Amino acid sequence: MKFKTALAAAAAFTLATAAQAQMGPETGATVYESTDGEVGGVIGTIVQMDGETIVVDIDGMKASLPAGAFGEGPEGPVIAVTKAQLVQMLQAQNEQAVAARDAALVADAAVFDSEGAQIGTIQSVDGDSAVLEMTEGAVTVQREQFAADQNGVLLVLIPRADLVAALGGEPAPAAQGGEMAEQDAE
CATH class of the missing domain: 3.90.50.10 (Photosynthetic Reaction Center, subunit H, domain 2)
Structure with missing residues (x-):
């Protein structure tokens, strides 16, 4: 009888543990x-x-x-x-990311891709766009398609192949993720 009680207790413990593992x-x-x-x-x-x-x-x-x-x-x-606290934190992070990007997005700044390879330099900045000079030529890129990493290094959020394609007359594509991608770059 003690064996059946111990077996039942073990089974109950196993079920409780499995249910607890599924929670979360x-x-x-x-x-x-x-x-x-x-x-x-x-x-x-x-x-x-x-x-x-x-x-x-x-x-x-x-x-x-x-x-x-x-x-x-x-x-x-x-x-x-609270949700309000998290929203406030996210908005503050976004403001910091935009400020870091804008500080890094200046003429003659080196521009890197997501793998850390330098792909060119900023030739000029005019309002919401910048001219990125690459070895293949110059392409205009929107401000929102740049980010700065935690060290202030300027990153372009568009793959190099897409930038090169834009040199052939195709418009530069929008960055994946917009301003939230800037936060990811940090």
Whole structure:
């Protein structure tokens, strides 16, 4: 009889452990505010996870948050900050990224691609566009298609092949990700 009781207890423990392992954040889950132990409003949706970092879409803005910041609430994942606080943080980061980009986007600045290879220099900047001089020729690129990394290095968010194609008369394509890609460059 003791064997059956021990077996039943082991089975219950295994089921509880399996259920607990399935809990937690997952891609597509809605994230809620949790302040003072109470579940609040919706913050956003989990769009990506990679072990230690969880990316949450908050009204079209992407917030990379540490996985350890998430708890489990009755409706799903919770985090102990408000949506307003996260939005304010994202807007401040975006402003810093734009300011860093604008400081780096000047005549004679070296321009690098996403792999760190220098692909040219800025010939001139006029309003919302800049002329990027490459060995193949000069191409006009919109300001939003540049970013600065954490060291202030100017990056172009368009692949070199697309820039070279633009020299043949095709318009330079829009960068993937827009201003949020600038934050990723940081």
